[in-house]
Amino acid sequence: TRKMQMIFQDPYASLNPFFTVGEIIAEGLELHKLCANAKERRERVYELLNMVGLSKEHANRFPHEFSGGQRQRVGIARALALNPEFIVCDEPISALDVSIQAQVVNMLMKFQRELGLTYLFIAHDLSMVRHIADETAVMYLGTMVEYGPTEEVYGHPAHPYTQGLLSAVPVADPDYEKTHHRIPMEGEVPSPIDPKPGCRFCGRCPRATEQCRTQTPAPKDLSGGHFAACHHLD
Incomplete structure (x- = not known):
């Protein structure tokens, strides 16, 4: 249109x-x-x-x-x-x-x-x-795992996938990089054609439990329009 x-x-x-x-x-x-x-x-x-x-x-x-x-x-x-x-x-x-x-x-x-x-x-x-977005949505394997005001998502990432992504962003500060902790994402990406039941990130998530493998998490409102879909939010 x-x-x-x-x-x-x-x-x-x-x-x-x-x-x-x-x-x-x-x-x-x-x-x-x-x-x-x-x-x-x-x-x-x-x-x-x-x-x-x-x-x-x-x-x-x-x-x-x-x-x-x-x-x-x-x-x-x-x-x-x-x-x-x-x-x-x-x-x-x-x-x-x-x-x-x-x-x-x-x-x-x-x-x-x-x-x-x-x-x-x-x-x-x-x-x-x-730099450009007022609101940010993070997707994993076709599913939105976190959404909210950009500064809230970047400043307080709640979903393990978002946390892993942001930990991998390089910073032009050698002193910071020496002490910066990166969150490794292990495991393999599941098939997007035939995804398994439950949370699609559970095969790579360090927090995954049996609940994650059987139940799809619903988005939870954390604060001020900041949502994340995870069974184990702090």
Whole structure:
């Protein structure tokens, strides 16, 4: 729908190689008849390119003529074209060079403020999630194990999986790293196609009991909208 758009992980595979950048961005405008004529549509494409840091001259080029960061900017412009309220960002920076990632994230946050957007930001980079997200959900094998305000989840992780993830985040402090305790995750990841009964993390959890292997834990409200699904919460 017009109200929901998506920014994909691979900025090359998600762009039609047979279309120019202008045609890619204008496709949604044309389908939803948001512009009165071709001239108005073209001006809107130029406006969107300028918003993401590209120029109107780029409209006549094809995706293979751009760098990875520029392609992702095109993908962002396409997502913004229909004036959505909600955008799913599926690993939008993982395929980009580290030097470009911060530029793209800062641009997304700028649009969030200026356009009143809501993002569902899917990522494995925990530091980036903390930087961009107001609320965080932690998933394991397709199941949400913890959810809440970002600072609460990061400051007081309750689920063993969340605790293990956060303990593995490197910190640029040699003294801290010398004394920092990491929580190892042993065992094997169960089959996502045919998961066993009970808690899906129990095969790797140091706290697991027979109850964990037979009963699926229900989310518990810890405080202020901070939920975790575990039988053995402190």
